[in-house]
Amino acid sequence: MFKSVLRAWLLLAICIFLSACSPKLNWRTVQSPEQRxxxxxxxxxxxxxxxxxYQGQELKQFLEAVKIEDDIYSISSIQVPPNQSNLAQKIIDQLQSHLLDKARGSGGNVLIEDAFYQTASRQRFPTKDYFIAVSASGKIQQTMRVRWILRPTDSGGVWIYQASVxxxxxxxxxxxxxxSTEEYVNFFNEFHPE
Known part of the structure; x- marks a missing residue:
């Protein structure tokens, strides 16, 4: 009798544990061949x-995003054509300036850390991760982790990627x-441009 009660409690504990571990995140690999x-x-x-x-011209921007509870995971891609590829760094500078100025202007803060990303062919390249806090009324309201990556195309153009949470x-x-918890690290580490 004691063994059967113990087994029943053990089975109940396992069921509770497994239901508590059922993931809110349903990870999936997304391929975007057009955005490379x-x-x-x-x-x-x-x-x-x-x-x-942008400066009297139109650039294509693609966005893939998902909201899970209080988090928005997104990847933005901007295609810069070959005849305008010299503008790519200026565009990144403007994107960074907008976010960083907003954070600092709110009384928040910005932490910049060296990082790496891997291409689809598993080559490693240096980049930077920006950890941004936006405040309101002296309290942090939003936090963001963002990474910008420039990748040249075979035709001489450039892709600008912004991966962020x-x-x-x-x-x-x-x-x-x-x-820097596992779900955020997975998102950033498994972004692979061509």
Whole structure:
């Protein structure tokens, strides 16, 4: 009798443990051959395509994003044609400036850390991760981890990638630790441009 009760409790404990471990994240590999990358998203992302004006011209921007609870995982791709490839670094500088100025202007902070990314062919290249906190009324409201990557194309153009996770309703002042947990690391480490 004691053994059967013990087995029943053990079975119940295992069932509770397994149901508690059922993932809120349903990881899947997403291939975007047109934008020349492969990524790992925590759910099926929505896709958006639009033209963005830049210095009197239109550039194509592609966005794949998914919201899971308080997190938005996204990859933005901007295609810079060969005759305008010299603008790529200026575009990244403007994107960075906009986000970093917003964070600092709110009383938040920015931490920049050296990182690496791997291409689809597993070559490693240096990059930087930006850990950004945006404050309101003296409290951190949002945190973001973002990485910008430039990749040349065979035709002489450039792809600009922005991989980011935005965490809403943040309450942790250690943004680097908060945005370096496994689910965030997986997203960044498994983004592979060509």
């Amino acid at each position: 990358y492969t990524a790992l998203f925590p759910a099926k992302p929505a896709k958006l395509e639009r033209n963005i004006p 935005l965490h809403i309703n943040a309450n942790n002042t250690d943004i680097k630790t908060a945005l």
